[in-house]
Amino acid sequence: MATETFYEVMRRQGITRRSFTKFCSLTAAALGLSPAHAQQIQKAMETKPRIPVLWLHGLECTCCSESFIRSAHPLAKDVILSMISLDYDDTIMAAAGHQAEAIIDETIAKYDGNFILACEGNPPLNQEGMSCIIAGKPYLQQLMKAAEHAKAIISWGSCASWGCVQAAHPNPTQATPIHKVPGLPSKPIIKVPGCPPIAEVMTAVIAYILTFDRFPELDLQGRPKMFYSQRIHDKCYRRPHFDAGQFVEAFDDEGARKGYCLYKVGCKGPTTYNACSTVRWNGGLSFPIQAGHPCIGCSEDGFWDKGSFYERLTDIHGFGIEANADQIGGTAAGIVGVAAAAHAAASAVKRARQKAGDPGEEGAAPTTNEFEGQD
């Protein structure tokens, strides 16, 4: 039986070919791809079927969903009505109670191995898992059941990717990121960290999966390289001030008013991998540094436990570059690079150690980005 393609659905819903083409161009742009890829996307969208999505919520604050609906291109409306079939999302679904829960079973029965599991939040393991109850049972059970039958898993935001705020020390509920859940069925997982992730990054990830029927290229930590391969510092519009040694010394000082570099009031841009300074937020309008606040590093693993947001990086990592930063940015830039590299190396060592010591730790994270073929 023929399944409808994304293009057929859009056409059937009264969207013109012209609008469809425009949509594909915008999607290509959002993905940072060349115009040639727009045609590829268009072709894919004309031939690929819609994917059912179960969007589950564990311990979280719903900021990922809130971010998602703020997407400017594509619009959340078009994603929900035309791109995916959002069969379960307890934040917006009409049904409640057992009618809501029945949808999970129906989706599994009908699309076994062919739906996407989108996870917002994470499961707690303390208290028999009953600090997050769905339908009278631990959320963990709902998660495991859906994961068992899913084609792939999207870990939305820092909760699902790393644990985020409820997993900050001392992690009272033993909130656990998706890929570290003991016994989780082995499925491809893509992490889209951030608290929350940028809206257009979320919708672009969905569009990419839909278009190419695979994950985008992932880094070693399981994040899409296209959005997470550069530090915010690398593409920050205030970077020339850093290089010139022009720093904000205190909030609302002369430097703050002139848009100088926020490094000395705690900016984590030099060690944070995210697309804030390139894609920016809310339709490309601004990002934290542009609005005068240092980056707090919200897409990084364990960012809550790395000291105060207003302490400069040197104070945290003890690389002793404070004098250099005060003198001249050019020198400091090199040293911050070293600091970041050292940080990355430390993370890699930590990862390797975790992997060696405990197969449950990090072990489930995919190093491959390919789905199984779906035909």
Add this chain to the structure above:
Amino acid sequence: MSTLATPNGFTLDTSGRRVVVDPVTRIEGHMRCEVNIDSANVIRNAVSTGTMWRGLEVILKGRDPRDAWAFTQRICGVCTGTHALTSVRAVENALGIMIPENANSIRNIMQLSLQVHDHLVHFYHLHALDWVNPVNALKADPVATSALQQKVSPHHPNSSPGYFRDIQTRLKKFVESGQLGPFKNGYWTNPAYKLPPEADLMAVTHYLEALDFQKEIMTVRTIFGGKDTHPNWLVGGVPCAINLDGDMAAGAPVNMASLNYVQKITDRCIEFVENVYIPDLMAIASFYKGWLYGGGLSNKSLLAYGDIPDKANDYSAANLLMPRGAIIDGKLSEVLPVDLTDPAQVQEFVPHSWYKYADESKGLHPWDGVTEPHYQLGPKAKGTSTNIEELDEGAKYSWIKAPRWRGHAMEVGPLARYVIGYMQGNKEIKEQVDWALKTLDVPIDALFSTLGRTAARGLECQWAARKQKYFLDKLIANIKAGDTATANTAKFDPKTWPSEVKGVGFTEAPRGALAHWIKIKDGKIDNYQCVVPTTWNGSPRDNQGNIGAFEASLMNTKVERPEEPVEILRTLHSFDPCLACSTHVMGPDGQELAEVKVR
């Protein structure tokens, strides 16, 4: 005995059939509801349960107080920012930090834009499907829908028959695809839905328009806070410096271009709320005028802390543009003063919450709060500890504590604010409420209902959009007068702080009264405690057996089809529950962790 009279005036009867709704959807977080219905399908007992907790207050211990806004902001991403604002106010209150006028105006603009966004998204995307039937919209005549739209809102540009026909076509194909997405398994044949097809089509169309528009509202916060969801805040003011002239003004966070942008969005918010939200609210309400269930505590006991200080640093009731006060025992004309530092006023009880006190017959002020987890089902519960079939509300049954004001269960939120403001003679509120009552041709008693709660939220959204403009004008006037300060950093360095201080900060979150209590010792957080709106509204029973606002509001409601709980959803949604907010501080492995002493 299957009947029980509560001190706050309700008769609970558990003899009828038990109906369970879990999960309650279209809310923030996780929640369960159980009711007993009699042979006529009328709810005679209601049990509401918070089904999640995360323990953020414990996590805050030992942290830098200047960071607390970021942690507490992650309590909730729906009312994003209101916890952050409450937090910076608590720290500033503790340390005696005065913020600049511009910072006050910018914070108010951000808080008001949250009210606008949150109320609008709640109405269309969380609540509308309780009143609006998208499947029925397929039967609408687009010409008649156009006529209806032009009648209720002559100024809204999207109103042609062709426009509605296009939307209807898209909807029709969507439904025919058999993949109903978020509309799947809804209660679309239930007679509880009363709108004619044209009104359904108009409302569904605006569901989609509002989904497109809502993303604009919060961009105001992207200008001032750098991103949304979860913008950035600052103890001592706001992080966005102002530079309108001279060298590198273009690189400054706030310049003429960004102010123009905020102006544009603010105007569009007022337009959308006045041309779409309010007319839809009135149109939908006009078909449900006879459905006046759900009053609960709203004509008995109401609480508001107040918010939106007109001048900076003055948090007295007279300077707050959102009302502050308490009403108890149904004495609506007597609004009592509220003092968050008075240990006799706000107290939390746990005999029906999954926590343990040494003496559970008493409540504790947040200053002296104790939080020790104790997850245990009562003897009459059915199922197992990890597979609950029915709860035993005679024992512990929720992760939410039961806060009480002078011993009374209280309702908080837009309706509480509007009733309190109305009774205080607030001119703007009175004008809006009287207009709505006259438009719908209903008496003032109609306010005390599910629909009244929903209406108050809409009116408040309109009020907030207008006030956003007021504070933008105020900000620009102040800059014009030569004041460009946005932050007071004299006490930003922890080395300048006394060794021990305490403070309390409060706001009116979209869902109601919110306060944080903080104790700072040697530059670190010693204790932190939040009592939030859904803790008030969603509270379980207390030591006296008083039921909370959710439970009270469900009482005596008739449900058309018990297996399709649309009336239960309708009333619970009218509070806009936020469960991630409401659940309390928690210690690992049953350890006692939160002990808050603040004054």
